Amino acid sequence: MDGSRTLEAVKDGLSEIPLLDVHTHLDAGHLPARGLDDVLLYHMVVSELASAGCPTRARVSEDPTLEEAQLRLAEALPFVPAIRNTSGWWGVRLILRDLYGVEPPDDEAGWWRLDALIRERAGDATWGRQILSRAGIRRACTELWRGRDGAADDMLQYALEWAFFARRQSGMDDVVVYELERTWGQNTPEPPLPVTMGGHRPDVSRPVRTVDDVLEAVAHYVRSIPLDRIVSTAQHLSTDIDFRSVSEAQMADALARREHAGAAERDIYASFILEAFVTALEGLPCPPLLQFSIGAEPLPFETGSKLRQDTIFDVAELVTRHPSVRFQFFLSSEHANQSFCTLVRELPNMSLAGYWWHNLFPGVIRKVIRDRLDMLPLTRQVAFFSDAYCADWSYAKATIIRHQLAGVLAEKIEQGQYSLDDALDIARQVLYETPRSLNRMEPGPW
Secondary structure (H helix, E strand, O other): OOHHHHHHHHHHHHOOOOEEEOOOOOOOOOOOOOOHHHHHOOHHHHHHHHHHOOOOOOOOOOOOOHHHHHHHHHHHHHHHHHHOOOHHHHHHHHHHHHHHOOOOOOOHHHHHHHHHHHHHHHOOOOHHHHHHHHHOEEEEEEEHHHHOOOOOOOOEEEEEOOOOOOOOEOOEOOHHHHHHHHHHOOOOOOOOOOOOOOOOOOOOOOOOOOHHHHHHHHHHHHHOOOOOOOOEEEEEEOOOOOOOOOOHHHHHHHHHOHHHOOHHHHHHHHHHHHHHHHHHHHOOOOOOEEEEEEOEEEOOOOEEEOOOHHHHHHHHHHHHHOOOOOEEEEEOOHHHHHHHHHHHHHOOOEEEEOOOHHHOOHHHHHHHHHHHHHHOOHHHEEOOOOOOOOHHHHHHHHHHHHHHHHHHHHHHHHOOOOOHHHHHHHHHHHHHHHHHHHOOOOOOOO
16 A cells, blocks of 8 residues: 555554553543633643743632733733644644644634633533544643542542652752652642752741761651552653762761752762662562653753763662662653663663653654564553643644554554554554553443
8 A cells, every 4th residue: 555545554553552651640630621721831842832921920829819920921812823833733733633622722812712611611521532532642640739539530540749859950959858858748649840840949837957868867757658559659850960879988078068068969979879769669569660751851941862871870889789689761861762772672671761852853753662562572662651741732742642653653554564453453552452451450340
């Protein structure tokens, strides 16, 4: 068959394959978009609007008031025409067209009518489920605290995002110690600190001062993980940190210098605490999947793609030291995908999932899919996660990723590498079967 017919046959086949979404920020309290701001001011689109000249660059609040949402929308709307070329805008258009039956308005009044329509639809308690069903998503994994009262447990499974033991923050070189001591004073997991804190540091009830404190706090953290409620636990690994073997004496000296900590102390804190944490996980009868995001580092409001070559083998050494812990990486650096594939080929307790943050663009997605299919077994790669904060963006990203996967599979059929049946079997494996087994996700009864 010719190329266009091959592509259409693959698209038709992919439309029948269900998805398991292994990493999201969906919230049981508001699964669908609550208003136009949840669609148009999704943080990745905010970055595009800011680049186009919109003066406010920060994310919209987690739970914005109607006044905040409408002020931010009014500020952003004049800059919308400048981002009509981006894949973020493609996502907005898919949401508006497929879910709400409208094209992007030509005038400001049309945008406000659309905001009212989305807010009205959000009042339907079944709407979020309908959106996920249209996306073909059978279950999604989100942060544990976003499960709220359990009302969406049939649609959601959970990952623990509580403290980050290898993530740096600008101007806070002791932040890893602060993350640990913050959780030491909490009896159950709470929401994590934001990506950028701006130097803000709430008081803690149990400060960490000694190495014994560190080890006791790590033990408390691991004891407090509700293993019966989670399938994974998420961390971030900052490339600016030079990870190394750190002795207790070196850690004690660094803690004594905490008040004047710099990059050297930062690296010691992260290296010691991360190793203590993974070692404690390894001691569990059945450790949860340990997910790491990597390749995005903080800028004043969001992040940029950054990954040093040395960090890649820091990862290899970490994974090698802990063979009974299963590691999964979300990569935000296009250039490093090939290197990470070489690690997965040699380290059987390591896998790769999706296209995180600065890799979640169609051209990069295609390259990543192409390379991983050529280099990795199907059991060590997951071809989809949305990283979405509302079901509307889960739908948009699922649609965009299916398009890219279809294109790559059609190319491989045309060059004789796969048959159509092979291609669809492979797609089912990386979209559904591998996350089901590797991430221990199960399709919901809904």
